[in-house]
Amino acid sequence: MIGFTHFASSRLHGKKSKRIVFLCLMLFFSIQFLDALAVQRFPKPEFESGYVQPETMQPAARAEMLQIADVIVLVIMLSVISWLVVKKRSRLGVFAASVVSLAYFGFYRQGCICSIGAIQNVTLALFNSSYPAPLAVIGFFILPLIFTLFFGRTFCAGVCPFGAIQDLVAFKPQKLGTRLNAVLGLIPYIYLGLAILYAATGSDFIICRYDPFVGIFRFNASFAMFIFAGTLLVSGIFIARPYCRFLCPYGVLLNWISRFSWKHITITPSTCIQCRLCEDSCPYDAIDLPVTGTNPESRGTTIRKLILISLLVPFFTVLGGWTLSTVHETLASVNGKVRLAKTLVEPASSVNQTETIEVTAFKSSGKPVAQVYAEASRVLKQFYTGSWILGCFLGLVFGITLAYRMVTKYQKDYLPNKGTCLSCTRCVDYCPVRMGDDNLPAI
């Protein structure tokens, strides 16, 4: 109110008495309805000097045509790189294509929208009928998966800007060993599961929140994210593509789908001659070595293993579900509604606390408290169900991974693992066999 009289008195020095009367009326009006209505307190002036009011500038958003162009570029890049990998088998070509993708999707498009993040848009659209996912986003999610179903993970070879930037720094890749690879390989499942849980409940897009490379593409990142990206790139010199192998949630989907791919890259163009030259060529430990059946395990061991697996897998599934469901409230505290409800409950116990800005904002919104509680408890219920499902899923993945390590898989040649191979085409150059060398005698 003090501010108001202040204003009015300053206005009194104005020339027009008409204005003064009007202002007094305004003032009277405002006193009466101050809390109910924030009115146009001062009317629009009538200018006499021929002053023309400027337009309020509203710069347009990125043109929608460009959005379509992005999808077209994606399809072209996927086609080119699939051809380079499966038909041409050219490492140089793949490298060149990955630089182009890095420039376009990374530095020009600044990493957004990417296929990895699009998982969350699709999930949100599936669970929330009021969210309309843009067509381009759906395209970014589904197209690489379809290409993978036919040609393996060619998207990872050089279309994904994240993969491309890490591939450029993989100078001195070290072998990690199958066990470490298997353990670290569980992290993407956790990441994927949490991302889906948070997207489905409309809480947050954690893949975008903890996206390490997008800050590099924009030359603009918070300090923490910069450190994260730096760590990944530096460790990426020795552990090739750490994000792809041990974090990327989209990689999980690509891994599954690639296992059924129609034409996957092969190390040798015709027949493997067991020369072992490619054995150490894969920077991602994605080459499965031959396991011959020279020393088959006894029948008893096989049966014991099978029984153990059939006991362990359900056990881990239930254990996982139960464990996560016990912490569903902690998981749910990422959700803004749950957090608000919590802070609204708390002041009753701790009186001397200063009101958080959230509470102030909530009070001025005029929303009933009961509504917030209802919304929060609905979200909590979703988290309870969600964490059971997620826990069971993770337990199942753990159980299957363990089981998978227990059984011996016989194979006679050096083969890229269809799930983990990123189709980078490096191993191809190590194979001495040339196309058409079909009748080469086995060594």
Place this chain on the structure above:
Amino acid sequence: MKARGAIRTFPAAIAIIRTIANCLKQTSSASAKQVRINPLQKMEEPENNHKINRRKFLGAGVRASVLLGLGGVAALVLKQSVAGNLVWQLDPAKCVQCGRCATSCVLTPSAVKCVHVYAMCGYCDLCGGYFKPETKTLTTAAENQLCPTSALKRKFIEDPFFEYTVDEPLCIGCGKCVKGCGAFGNGSLQLQVRHNRCVNCNQCSIARNCPADAYSRVPASKPYLLRQVGDEKNLTAKTPRR
């Protein structure tokens, strides 16, 4: 004695542990064997055409079902999709000028700027958005200004009117002027995501931090939510008073 008794009560557990240990030992020996195979020992199994055909057929079946599954997901989300893009925008009617728009954006300075809706402005001499409330002399001295970066420019038009413009490159989107204008003036200064600056993050990082839930995705064809003259009723009790 006790320990031995406990062990006797769980023979099953012991058996299981022993089997796990055995199995793990065997896998590690198997994997060791993988590396040390002798190429001369390569087994020349005759290619079994029947087996290969069956595998091909199975593969095709799985591929078809994966394709169907992907198509199903796509169909479900396509049903409610929009052709155009969505962008982030904040609703000034909900905003409480907390200051997080300046600090939470992934860009520095923020893509959120103060926007002046001239049509709503009263062209006041004593502008609640320009001057600090305790200001005595209405000079443009920096210590009188609410804006920490002097991004709000004041220009004399005609007695007693002054025009205020936002110097966008200077504005950091802190919302101090917006708060002043909303509390003492017409509310013509409003915060908006500027789409020539915003990189349109998939999840706006301010939206996740906004205490007033003011952010939403809006169609890119209509990307601003500016309040106009006559919209004030929407503002009911939403602007906090100092």
